[in-house]
Amino acid sequence: MNAELLVNLLKAAGLMHLGILSAGLLMPQVVGIKRHLAPLPPFINSLFWVYYTFIGACVIGFGLFTYLMAGQLVMGTTMARGVLVFLALFWLLRIVVAVFIFDMTPYLTSKLMHLGYWCTNAVFVYFTVVYALAAWKGGCL
Secondary structure: OOHHHHHHHHHHHHHHHHHHHHHHHHHHHHHOHHHHHOOOOHHHHHHHHHHHHHHHHHHHHHHHHHHHOHHHHOOOOHHHHHHHHHHHHHHHHHHHHHHHOOOOHHHOOOHHHHHHHHHHHHHHHHHHHHHHHHHHHOOOO
C-alpha cells in the first residue's frame, strides 16, 4: 500500500463523516425523539439536545481534521498515530454500541430503513479499518 492510496482512503473517510452527520440529523425525525423526550424533565430534555449537538460537532471535527490533515496523518509521527488510534477506537466502540446496546428493530420499519442502518454500520467499519490501517502503516510507506 502506498502513501497516496492511504491519503485517499483517509480523505474519503473525512467526507463520509458528512454522510454520518446527515444520518444523525435525520435521526430525531425517524425515531420521533420529541415525542419520547416530552415527558422528561426540562433539564434532561435539554441535556439530550446538548449531547446530540456536541456529538454532531465532534463528527464534523473528525471529518474536517481527517480530510484536511490526511497527508500529515500518514506520516507516522507519534501525534498522528495517537489521533488515528483514538479515531479507530472511537468508531470501533460505536460499532459495539450499534450491535450490542442499541435495539433499532422498532425503527427499522421498511427495507429502506434496514438498508440505511446497515450502510451506516458499514461506514463505521470503514472508519475503524482505515484509521487502524493508517495508524499501523503510517510512516512505513
